Amino acid sequence: MTYPVKGQCQCGSVSFLLKAPPKMVIACHCKECQKLSTSAFSITCIVDAEAIEISGELKETSRVAESGNVNxxxxxxxxxxxxxxxxxxxxxxxxxxxxxGLDNTSMIVPTTHVWTSEKQSWVIIPPDVQQFTKQR
Incomplete structure (x- = not known):
C-alpha cells in the first residue's frame, strides 16, 4: 500500500487525502453507529490530524457519548x-x-471490534480479532 490515498464523499463535494496508514481500524457495533451507518456496524479509522487533508464544505452535528465525551x-x-x-x-x-470513499480501501480491515454487546447476532467476528463489549 502506498500513500497518499485520495478519496471523496458519495457526491464528490468533499475530497480527502489520507497521507499515512490508520493507527487503528475499529468496527463499532453500538446502536448509534448502526443508525449512523444504516448497517450492522460502522468502520472508523483512527488517524493523526496531520495525516489527513479534507477539502470542501462540511456541516456538523454533535452528541454526548455514554463516556461523557462530546462526539x-x-x-x-x-x-x-x-x-x-x-x-x-x-x-x-x-x-x-x-x-x-478512498480510491484504495485495502487497509480498511478492522483490528478491533467495540460495543459487541450491541452487535447484530448474525455478525461473526474472527476469533483472533480484539473485542470489547463496550467502548474501548
Whole structure:
C-alpha cells in the first residue's frame, strides 16, 4: 500500500487525502453507529490530524457519548456522508468515517471490534480479532 490515498464523499463535494496508514481500524457495533451507518456496524479509522487533508464544505452535528465525551461529527451537506468525528478535547485525533470513499480501501480491515454487546447476532467476528463489549 502506498500513500497518499485520495478519496471523496458519495457526491464528490468533499475530497480527502489520507497521507499515512490508520493507527487503528475499529468496527463499532453500538446502536448509534448502526443508525449512523444504516448497517450492522460502522468502520472508523483512527488517524493523526496531520495525516489527513479534507477539502470542501462540511456541516456538523454533535452528541454526548455514554463516556461523557462530546462526539463532534462532520459531514457533507450535499450527500450526507459522514466524513469524520472528533472529540473537541482531543482534536489531534481524527476518527475518519469515510474510508469507504478512498480510491484504495485495502487497509480498511478492522483490528478491533467495540460495543459487541450491541452487535447484530448474525455478525461473526474472527476469533483472533480484539473485542470489547463496550467502548474501548
Amino acid at each position: 463532534l461529527g462532520k459531514f457533507c451537506p450535499n450527500c450526507g456522508n459522514r466524513i469524520y468525528q472528533i472529540n473537541p478535547e482531543a482534536p489531534e485525533v481524527i476518527k475518519f468515517k469515510a474510508a469507504g
